[in-house]
Amino acid sequence: MSSTTDLPVLLPAAQRLAERARREREVGGPIPRLTARHGAWLAVILVFSAGAAGAQAGAAQESVLSIMLKWTPLLFQGFIFNLAISFLAMAGGTAAGALLGIWQISLLPPVRAGSWLVTQFFRNAPWLVLLFFCMFLLPFQVEIFGVVIPLPDWIKATFGLSLPVMANVSEIVRGAIQSIPSGQWESAESLAFNRRQTLWQIILPQCVKRMLPPWMNLYAILTMATVLASVVGVSEVMTLTGQVLSAEGGRTDLLVPFYSYILLWFFIYCYPIARLTVRLERHFVVKT
């Protein structure tokens, strides 16, 4: 491996894998594989399928592009709803996960074991199953001190999505804390810092940088997973697309253009996050 090059040469498979593994070891986790080329392909598929569908449609039917244009405002509202769900689930999951992650390194064995169990349980459960659980186990309203608070489906779905986020954040936090050299704990201890002071003033501030890339990666994954809420009837972008397609009389020529259209939106939203993540990772590898 002595020869290195910046040229986009096609390396032999083993070397390519080794190279990738080396980079991932450096950043401490998987690097997202989303590239601009994926977006370009999506756009090509969209244009072609829309064109092909348009050619098939003939004069009697409305053109595919005008149908798509007509429904765009509604679908976009649905997409914004997806993003809202992703924000809320990420915020809730991060808050709970940070706590859980810190508990995972607690000095009290029951706290440590309990948080480990919760983390592992939700990290290894299919997101869709968790979603179903929340839909059917949570009541449609809760009463707190005589105040009735309704729990619409989308809130339940957000809660369901925040559970795996929580578990993943918990692992990110635990991993980051444990990646800080033990000398930091030792020197803090010898300077009379107690455990809490050490954690909050010395260890966690150093963790933030390390946690940011995997956390952003998780956010991109969550955003793409918000469409799972369609399965449980939340009127987000996928549900709306299905409804639009049946409102248009179930025209099969519309399927590919519409779904490519939605894919493209998600790509446009998630791709910059993935790029930023990679850039941050490179930056931190150099600096730390």
Next chain:
Amino acid sequence: MTDTQTWTADQPIVRITDVHKSFGAVEVLKGVSLDVMKGDVICIIGPSGSGKSTLLRCINALVPINKGSIRVEGQEVHDPKLNKLELRKKVGMVFQQYNLFPHKTALQNVMMAPVTVLKQNKTEVEARAYALLKKVRLEGKEPSYPGELSGGQQQRVAIARSLAMNPDVMLFDEVTAALDPETVKEVLVTIRELAEEGMTCLLVTHEMGFARELADHMYFTDRGVIVEHGPPEDFFANPKDPRTKEFLGQIL
């Protein structure tokens, strides 16, 4: 136990009596005893794995001991009821790998413990931190982050950081072992100045020339016991134990 006994300056400031320490099945300290008087400079030498660093870590309770007693200013260190804050205010420690806080500037590194732990006034601590960094010859480096400093500079920040707690005893754990030969000197100069000001210092070191010149008392440890000790003149000129002879023969 007579923990209430008052310590006076004519008694050893650090009194280590028959200390045993095991990590799992491995006994790294097998009955070590030594006394340090106030203002003394003690150098501990010995092959790696002989328990030198562990001994230092026991003195400020970073590592608990299995048997024996360690008293700092008359206070038993390994009393479960010990106020660790009080102990660590008295005993400063500097590490081989500096262990500076990388997310804080040199100045903040020095200020952090007095402000956070001792809740001292920030303005006063800041003035003292500037003075301490000046003392270790790092004037102008206050706003630098550890990553921007050389090893020797980082180690001097670490010394200033320890001094900010106004300790009575300083422990130096192979503080020059990770440094380039050129920067070793600047750190040794700093330690010498401290010693000359009367700071009680316990050094684990491989710098024999420095030890010979500065130490009031030399200790040679091997496999968890003190093999030989004495004033540096005797210790280096005519070592008695064959293990000391062999070690000095290899290193000098």
